Amino acid sequence: MAKNDTTAATRLTPALARAGFTSSFGVLAATLGSAVGLGNIWKFPYLTGANGGAGFLLVYVLATVLVALPVMMAEISLGRAGKANPITTLQTLAPKGQPWWLMGVAGMLAAFLILSFYSEVVAWVFAYVVKAASGAILSSDPQVTEAAFGALISDPLQSLLWQWGVLAFIGGILLLGVTKGIEAITKKLMPILLLLLVLLCAVSLSLDKAVQGLAFLFQPDFSKITASVVLTAMGLAFFKLSIGMGTMMTYGSYFRDDQNIPLTTVRVMAADVCISMLAGIAIFPAVFTFGFAPTAGPALVFITIPAVFSQIPMGQALMVVFFVLASIAATGAMLSLMEVPVAILHERMGWSRPKATLLTMGLLVLLGSTSALSNSTLADFKLAGMTPFDLFDFVSSNILLPVGGIFIALFVGWVWGFEKFSRSLTNHGQLHNHRVARAVFFLLRYVSPALILMVMLKGLKVF
Numbered sequence: 001m002a003k004n005d006t007t008a009a010t011r012l013t014p015a016l017a018r019a020g021f022t023s024s025f026g027v028l029a030a031t032l033g034s035a036v037g038l039g040n041i042w043k044f045p046y047l048t049g050a051n052g053g054a055g056f057l058l059v060y061v062l063a064t065v066l067v068a069l070p071v072m073m074a075e076i077s078l079g080r081a082g083k084a085n086p087i088t089t090l091q092t093l094a095p096k097g098q099p100w101w102l103m104g105v106a107g108m109l110a111a112f113l114i115l116s117f118y119s120e121v122v123a124w125v126f127a128y129v130v131k132a133a134s135g136a137i138l139s140s141d142p143q144v145t146e147a148a149f150g151a152l153i154s155d156p157l158q159s160l161l162w163q164w165g166v167l168a169f170i171g172g173i174l175l176l177g178v179t180k181g182i183e184a185i186t187k188k189l190m191p192i193l194l195l196l197l198v199l200l201c202a203v204s205l206s207l208d209k210a211v212q213g214l215a216f217l218f219q220p221d222f223s224k225i226t227a228s229v230v231l232t233a234m235g236l237a238f239f240k241l242s243i244g245m246g247t248m249m250t251y252g253s254y255f256r257d258d259q260n261i262p263l264t265t266v267r268v269m270a271a272d273v274c275i276s277m278l279a280g281i282a283i284f285p286a287v288f289t290f291g292f293a294p295t296a297g298p299a300l301v302f303i304t305i306p307a308v309f310s311q312i313p314m315g316q317a318l319m320v321v322f323f324v325l326a327s328i329a330a331t332g333a334m335l336s337l338m339e340v341p342v343a344i345l346h347e348r349m350g351w352s353r354p355k356a357t358l359l360t361m362g363l364l365v366l367l368g369s370t371s372a373l374s375n376s377t378l379a380d381f382k383l384a385g386m387t388p389f390d391l392f393d394f395v396s397s398n399i400l401l402p403v404g405g406i407f408i409a410l411f412v413g414w415v416w417g418f419e420k421f422s423r424s425l426t427n428h429g430q431l432h433n434h435r436v437a438r439a440v441f442f443l444l445r446y447v448s449p450a451l452i453l454m455v456m457l458k459g460l461k462v463f
């Protein structure tokens with residue numbers, strides 16, 4: 001790979017001209033930086049717990065490999081071919097007059113919905129750095145950790161201020177133009193987060209009821225796999241790989257022309273699945289040992305992680321480190337989400353980047369606040385039986401991202417065509433990815449759109 005890097009660095013590809021990534025490893029790390037975030041540490045454990053454990057995990061892994069991975073390859077290929085924001089890319093690649101660029105517009109809306117609840121979860125993680133430092137939450141007593149989390153989310157002022165703080169922090173990074181620097185820091189710190197997760201797994205596995213936790217996570221009870229469980233698992237697969245709304249198309253636009261797309265996406269996917277697995281192994285043995293409810297919902301990680309840390313020497317300090325690293329991972333993912341609306345407003349509306357950033361932040365403060373208040377002031381304000389927080393989470397993962405996936409698959413399968421797709425996956429025939437290209441193209445053209453649609457219609461009980 002090193003040899004590849006030097007030859008490519010001396011050749012000015014269009015991707016480099018667009019200030020793209022400069023090394024093959026850089027591409028991998030940056031893509032991973034978008035994929036790995038609270039989806040791994042927070043959403044995966046909570047959904048696995050809420051949907052019955054191993055059966056859900058199995059469907060999630062299948063959905064990741066069979067549906068999300070092909071769509072990810074498609075999305076990145078389109079981005080690299082278009083080399084612009086999603087709207088412009090789709091306009092360039094589609095035949096004249098066909099409105100595929102609307103997908104870019106839908107993606108921008110999806111980004112706002114996701115950011116509206118994601119920013120609140122990031123806010124909890126930031127707040128937990130402070131809580132961890134105070135020592136108040138270091139306990140294996142469910143009542144103590146649940147009360148601490150409850151106190152945070154049911155306090156409207158704290159929830160709002162932490163969220164606005166997070167938005168100001170992310171906005172600051174974008175306004176100062178130091179995104180690249182932050183990504184570089186993320187890259188360096190990720191291995192430490194990984195080590196900490198491994199340590200947590202070791203601690204959790206030594207607990208009394210570790211076996212029960214592992215059985216929950218790895219021994220499927222097929223009777224628990226309902227249509228809505230399948231939809232949730234598929235939505236999670238999309239969410240975790242950051243696909244279906246233009247983030248990966250935007251990242252693809254920075255990909256170098258000599259980057260091996262199938263290899264990169266497979267690596268990102270594998271790493272992303274493994275990190276989630278570690279989070280699961282760290283959490284579920286503790287859930288059963290200390291008597292937490294696996295179905296605790298979005299609170300799950302926040303109430304169980306302190307219990308694991310309470311079992312080890314220097315637990316308090318290590319827990320602070322854990323939440324700092326989780327904050328950084330979340331920041332990387334959030335920046336990749338922000339990139340979509342900011343790039344669209346900047347490149348399409350001709351606004352300066354600061355103006356685009358400020359407008360995005362302003363809208364997020366408004367919309368996001370409804371998520372922040374979902375466990376306090378707005379707890380009874382429900383649409384379709386869900387608070388704004390739950391609704392944004394549900395609609396984005398279970399509807400918008402899958403619909404985005406359907407259109408990406410249809411576009412590549414029926415409009416862009418095999419010729420161009422195969423040239424993209426093989427870098428104009430230089431790589432031996434011909435068979436992969438054929439198989440993935442077949443999936444995109446015939447299988448993915450129908451499968452995603454069916455899962456959605458069944459899961460949403462449309463029929």
Ligand code: TRP
Nearest residue numbers: 035037038039239240242247333
């Ligand atoms: N994948 C990220 C996570 O797991 C979240 C994320 C970043 C995302 N960009 C996205 C989700 C785009 C959907 C679409 O935390």
